[in-house]
Amino acid sequence: xxxxxxxxxxxxxxxxxxxxxxxxxxxxxxxxxxxxxxxxxxxxxxxxxxxxxxxxxxxxxxxxxxxxxxxxxxxxxxxxxxxxxxxxxxxxxxxxxxxxxxxxxxxxxxxxxxxxxxxxxxxxxxxxxxxxxxxxxxxxxxxxxxxxxxxxxxxxxxxxxxxxxxxxxxxxxxxxxxxxxxxxxxxxxxxxxxxxxxxxxxxxxxxxxxxxxxxxxxxxxxxxxxxxxxxxxxxxxxxxxxx
Amino acid sequence: xxxxxxxxxxxxxxxxxxxxxxxxxxxxxxxxxxxxxxxxxxxxxxxxxxxxxxxxxxxxxxxxxxxxxxxxxxxxxxxxxxxxxxxxxxxxxxxxxxxxxxxxxxxxxxxxxxxxxxxxxxxxxxxxxxxxxxxxxxxxxxxxxxxxxxxxxxxxxxxxxxxxxxxxxxxxxxxxxxxxxxxxxxxxxxxxxxxxxxxxxxxxxxxxxxxxxxxxxxxxxxxxxxxxxxxxxxxxxxxxxxx
Numbered sequence: 001x002x003x004x005x006x007x008x009x010x011x012x013x014x015x016x017x018x019x020x021x022x023x024x025x026x027x028x029x030x031x032x033x034x035x036x037x038x039x040x041x042x043x044x045x046x047x048x049x050x051x052x053x054x055x056x057x058x059x060x061x062x063x064x065x066x067x068x069x070x071x072x073x074x075x076x077x078x079x080x081x082x083x084x085x086x087x088x089x090x091x092x093x094x095x096x097x098x099x100x101x102x103x104x105x106x107x108x109x110x111x112x113x114x115x116x117x118x119x120x121x122x123x124x125x126x127x128x129x130x131x132x133x134x135x136x137x138x139x140x141x142x143x144x145x146x147x148x149x150x151x152x153x154x155x156x157x158x159x160x161x162x163x164x165x166x167x168x169x170x171x172x173x174x175x176x177x178x179x180x181x182x183x184x185x186x187x188x189x190x191x192x193x194x195x196x197x198x199x200x201x202x203x204x205x206x207x208x209x210x211x212x213x214x215x216x217x218x219x220x221x222x223x224x225x226x227x228x229x230x231x232x233x234x235x236x237x238x239x240x241x242x243x
Numbered sequence: 244x245x246x247x248x249x250x251x252x253x254x255x256x257x258x259x260x261x262x263x264x265x266x267x268x269x270x271x272x273x274x275x276x277x278x279x280x281x282x283x284x285x286x287x288x289x290x291x292x293x294x295x296x297x298x299x300x301x302x303x304x305x306x307x308x309x310x311x312x313x314x315x316x317x318x319x320x321x322x323x324x325x326x327x328x329x330x331x332x333x334x335x336x337x338x339x340x341x342x343x344x345x346x347x348x349x350x351x352x353x354x355x356x357x358x359x360x361x362x363x364x365x366x367x368x369x370x371x372x373x374x375x376x377x378x379x380x381x382x383x384x385x386x387x388x389x390x391x392x393x394x395x396x397x398x399x400x401x402x403x404x405x406x407x408x409x410x411x412x413x414x415x416x417x418x419x420x421x422x423x424x425x426x427x428x429x430x431x432x433x434x435x436x437x438x439x440x441x442x443x444x445x446x447x448x449x450x451x452x453x454x455x456x457x458x459x460x461x462x463x464x465x466x467x468x469x470x471x472x473x474x475x476x477x478x479x480x481x482x483x484x485x486x
Contacts, residue, residue: 005430008396009262016259017394018289019252021387026294041451041472042479046261048451050386051269053403055440057449063469066458080371087366096368120446123330125339126403128323132378133403136423139382140389143293144264147390151260153251160296160369160376172460180379187248197298203363206300208284208291215309217415226306229284236285 015239020151023191027155028100030107030186039152040109040185046148047113052137054125058117059141059180062171064110072170073162073182074104080161095202102159107186112171113142115178138180145183155188207231258482263394266434270398271343273350273429282395283352283428289391290356295380297368301360302384302423305414307353315413316405316425317347323404338445345402350427355414356385358421381423388426398431450474 008014044061052058064070081101088096104110115138118124127133142158149156159182167179198205208230214221221227229235236243251257287304295301307313324344331339347353358381361367370376385401392399402425410422441448451473457464464470472478479486 005396007431007434009259009394012255013259013262014394016252016256017263017390018285019256020260021289021292021391024292024294037468037472038475038478040469041475042261042482044455044469044473045451045478046264048449048454048473049264049267051267051389051401051438053401055438055446055448057446057454060454060456060460062456062458062460063467064458069458084368084371099368101369125327125342125440125445126344128326128404129406130403132375135375136378136382136385136403139379140386142379143383143386146294146383147260148264151252151257153248158294158296160373160379161371163372171456171458174460177460188250191250195294195298197368202368203298203300205298206291208288211291211300211303212287213303213305213414215305215307215312215414217303217305217417217420224306225280226283226287229280230287232281232284235281235288239285 011238016151018239020147024146024150025155025191025195027157027188028103030103030155030184030188032106032108033187034108035154035186039154043145043148043152043154047141047145050137050141050144053127053133056119056124056134056137058115058119058134059138060114060116060177062112062114064112064171065108069170070104070110073110073167076162076166077102077104077159080163084161095200099196101161103157103184103186104159107184109185111183111185112167112179113138113145113181113183114173115180116176135178135180142181149185150191153187154185155191157184158182159184254481259394261482263390267389267393268398268434268438270400270431271346273346273398273427273431275349275351276430277351278397278429282397286388286391286395286397290384290388293380293384293387296370296376299362299367299377299380301358301362301377302381303357303359303420305355305357307355307414308351312413313347313353316353316410319405319409320345320347320402323406327404338443342439344404346400346427346429347402350429352428354426354428355410355422356381356388356424356426357416358423359419378421378423385424392428393434396430397428398434400427401425402427
C-alpha cells in the first residue's frame with residue numbers, strides 16, 4: 001500500500017466518506033419521527049456546499065411538510081406510475097407494480113431541489129456551448145444532500161415519476177425555475193445492504209472495469225492496471241482494515 | 244444537542260464526510276506526480292456507487308492520459324474561453340481573462356464522465372415525463388468522484404468551457420453517448436479554504452437561509468426554526484468539537 005498524500009484525509013475520516021457512499025440507498029419506507037432542525041440544517045448546508053459552475057449556486061430548497069400539497073403530489077405520482085408501468089410488459093410489468101417507489105406521505109419531510117439559471121445574470125463563467133451546466137451543478141448539491149442525510153441516519157428517496165408542470169402549480173414555482181429533484185426524507189428502520197432493484201433482480205450491478213475506457217471510447221483495456229485495480233478488494237485494506 | 248439516530252454514523256465518521264464536503268474545491272493547478280492505481284481505483288468505484296434512476300448505472304469513464312488528445316481538448320477550450328469572455332465586458336472581462344480555468348495538460352489524468360441512456364433498453368423505471376433523469380444520475384456519480392478524490396488528496400477541476408461535438412471526435416465517443424463532465428485530476432499543492440471565485444470577489448456565497456422555501460415558493464419563512472438553524476454555527480458542535 002502506498003503512503004498517503006499530505007492533503008489526503010486520515011484513513012478514519014476517509015472511511016467516513018466511503019462508508020456513507022457505500023451505505024447510501026434510495027429509500028421508499030420511512031418512520032414518521034420528526035427530523036430535528038439541527039440535523040436537517042446540516043444536511044441542507046452540506047447540499048449548499050456543492051461546487052457550481054461560475055459559483056452560481058443555482059439551487060433552492062422547498063421544504064414540504066404540508067399534507068394537502070403532498071397528497072396532490074402523490075396523485076400526480078399515481079398517474080405517472082401507470083404511464084411508467086406501460087413501458088413494461090408481462091412479468092416485468094407485474095414486478096414493476098410490486099415495487100414501492102415513493103414515501104411522499106409517510107416521510108415527515110419532502111424536499112424539492114430546484115435550479116435557477118442566471119441567478120447572477122445571463123453571463124455565466126463556464127457556460128458556453130454546454131447549456132445545462134447549472135442543472136448539472138444542482139445535481140451535485142442533491143448528491144451532497146443525499147450523502148449527508150445517510151451519515152445522519154436519514155433516508156432519502158428521489159421520486160422522478162412526476163410532472164414538473166404540476167409541481168410548479170402545487171408549489172407556486174415560477175416558470176423560469178426548474179424542479180430538478182423531488183426527495184422524500186426521513187428516518188428509516190434500516191438501510192438495506194444492497195439497492196432494492198439489485199436484490200429484486202431488476203438489474204445487475206455492472207462490474208467497475210466494464211465502465212472504463214482508456215484514451216479512446218474504443219479502448220476498453222481490460223488488462224490495464226487500473227482496470228484490474230477497480231475490481232480488487234485489496235484497494236480497500238487501508239480504509240477498512242477490519243473487513 | 245440531540246441524540247443520534249441508531250442508523251447515523253458515529254461523529255468521527257460523519258466528520259469525515261463533512262470535512263470532505265467542506266474541503267472540496269474546483270482545482271485548476273496540479274502537481275505532475277502520478278496517481279497510484281489503487282487510489283484512482285477507489286475514486287472510480289466511489290463514483291460507480293452513486294444512485295441511478297431504475298438502477299441504470301448510465302455512466303462510463305474515459306481515462307485520458309494521452310498528451311496529443313489532451314492538446315486537442317485544450318485547443319477547443321481556448322476557443323470557447325474567448326466566446327465565454329465576450330459575455331462579459333470591462334473590468335469583469337479583464338478579471339475573467341485573469342483566471343486560470345483548467346489544468347488539462349498539467350494534471351496527470353483527465354476523466355470524461357459520460358451518460359448512456361437506455362443502457363438496459365428504452366424502458367426505464369423512474370423515467371416518464373422527466374427526460375433527463377439519467378443525466379441527473381450521472382452528475383451524482385461525478386459528485387461522488389469529486390468527494391472521494393478530495394478525501395484522497397486529489398484535486399478535481401470540471402472544465403465545462405468545451406464543445407461536445409469535438410470531444411466526441413477526439414475520443415471516438417458515439418453520438419448516442421453524452422459527455423457530461425470533463426474533469427482534470429491530480430495531486431495539488433494545497434486546497435484553498437474558500438472557492439477561488441469567492442476569494443476573487445467574482446460572486447458571493449449565498450447565506451443558506453436565503454435558499455429555503457416552506458411549502459410554497461413564495462413562503463421564505465426567515466423565522467422558521469430551520470431557517471435559523473442553517474445559519475447557526477452551533478449545529479456543528481457535535482461533529483467538530485474542536486472548532
